[in-house]
Amino acid sequence: MSSFHLQKAETRPSSYQRKEKSLGILCSNFLKLYGEEGVGTIELDDAASKLGVERRRMYDVVNILESIGIIERKGKNTYSWKGFGEIPRALEELKVSNDNDNGASSSLQTNGKNYPLESLRTDNRRDKSLSILTRSFIKLFLCSDVDMILLDDAAKALPGDNQDTTALRTKVRRLYDIANVFSSMRLIEKTYCPESRKPAFRWLGWKAETENGSDTAMDLNPSRKRLFGTDITNHSSKSNKVDSSTNRKSNQKVIEPIHKRDGGSEVVHDGIKVDQHSRYSSKPRGIVFGPFAPVNMSSLKAQEAERKRVTEVQETLGSGSPPHYHDSQRR
DNA sequence: TACTCCCGCCAGAGG
DNA sequence: CCTCTGGCGGGAGTA
Numbered sequence: 352m353s354s355f356h357l358q359k360a361e362t363r364p365s366s367y368q369r370k371e372k373s374l375g376i377l378c379s380n381f382l383k384l385y386g387e388e389g390v391g392t393i394e395l396d397d398a399a400s401k402l403g404v405e406r407r408r409m410y411d412v413v414n415i416l417e418s419i420g421i422i423e424r425k426g427k428n429t430y431s432w433k434g435f436g437e438i439p440r441a442l443e444e445l446k447v448s449n450d451n452d453n454g455a456s457s458s459l460q461t462n463g464k465n466y467p468l469e470s471l472r473t474d475n476r477r478d479k480s481l482s483i484l485t486r487s488f489i490k491l492f493l494c495s496d497v498d499m500i501l502l503d504d505a506a507k508a509l510p511g512d513n514q515d516t517t518a519l520r521t522k523v524r525r526l527y528d529i530a531n532v533f534s535s536m537r538l539i540e541k542t543y544c545p546e547s548r549k550p551a552f553r554w555l556g557w558k559a560e561t562e563n564g565s566d567t568a569m570d571l572n573p574s575r576k577r578l579f580g581t582d583i584t585n586h587s588s589k590s591n592k593v594d595s596s597t598n599r600k601s602n603q604k605v606i607e608p609i610h611k612r613d614g615g616s617e618v619v620h621d622g623i624k625v626d627q628h629s630r631y632s633s634k635p636r637g638i639v640f641g642p643f644a645p646v647n648m649s650s651l652k653a654q655e656a657e658r659k660r661v662t663e664v665q666e667t668l669g670s671g672s673p674p675h676y677h678d679s680q681r682r
Numbered sequence: 683t684a685c686t687c688c689c690g691c692c693a694g695a696g697g
Numbered sequence: 698c699c700t701c702t703g704g705c706g707g708g709a710g711t712a
Contacts, residue, residue: 525687
């Protein structure tokens with residue numbers, strides 16, 4: 352690993368708040384930062400420092416965003432900005448892509464090494480599971496008529512060994528990561544399953560935003576569920592994958608647009624308010640930086656200072672050789 | 683308690 | 698060997 356890690360529990364500012372460091376916020380900041388301005392090239396290390404996060408996190412965001420077509424990997428450490436306009440295209444492709452069948456099917460686990468749908472030719476034979484999982488997750492919505500999905504169900508439905516509970520747990524963690532960034536983009540939204548009361552996610556789709564605010568619903572009619580992947584030729588098997596100890600019944604048709612979305616101006620996703628409108632409008636303003644990020648991204652000074660500070664801290668506790676991080680940071 | 687999901691270790695790929 | 702990637706899951710933060 353290259354960059355400095357640190358920010359161990361004991362060094363975190365007492366004001367530390369986990370939520371401020373969520374992938375969703377990082378994603379929002381990232382999009383605002385590169386969103387407009389003809390910034391064509393994105394350097395990961397540069398982005399990491401500008402956004403005040405460790406490099407590792409950039410890989411998460413970048414891999415998810417690439418699945419949506421917003422950016423494209425150019426090479427080591429560099430990505431190019433494609434734009435939000437690519438989203439509809441990317442989604443359409445996912446919708447139609449005829450992989451080893453999208454998620455939802457039970458048949459595709461090649462024993463031994465569970466193998467996720469890989470086609471998605473996008474680019475080289477890169478098996479980034481997060482990318483694959485992201486695509487599969489999206490396809491779950493686009494190629495079926497479900498209105499909302501429980502991540503646990505999604506994990507079971509998506510490619511992989513759904514027998515291995517540990518693997519499932521890990522997959523669910525990843526889905527949370529993905530859901531976070533998509534929620535921040537308002538591509539999906541969190542809700543609760545009417546009957547089970549359990550947390551679930553609903554697909555909102557991407558709506559092109561026209562200058563004057565009028566949006567052009569792209570693949571979703573406000574509060575009109577059905578219509579989702581309904582006519583996609585190849586969605587064939589979408590249901591199945593049911594059962595599950597606790598709540599069998601799994602996804603499929605949970606319908607009932609409880610929280611009729613749209614209308615509202617801001618939605619709360621995990622307590623974080625997302626401004627529906629001014630999203631990525633223009634000018635990288637309103638960026639929400641993490642706890643130790645610079646206050647104003649244009650001032651590299653602040654960043655440098657921060658970095659220096661961080662380095663110091665690192666040195667300070669250098670000799671210690673912390674076998675295990677996650678110490679405490681009790682309450 | 684149940685749900686979230688950040689954090690960073692570390693293996694593997696690339697150069 | 699070094700740097701870049703990113704799988705992975707422990708366990709802390711939240712609701």
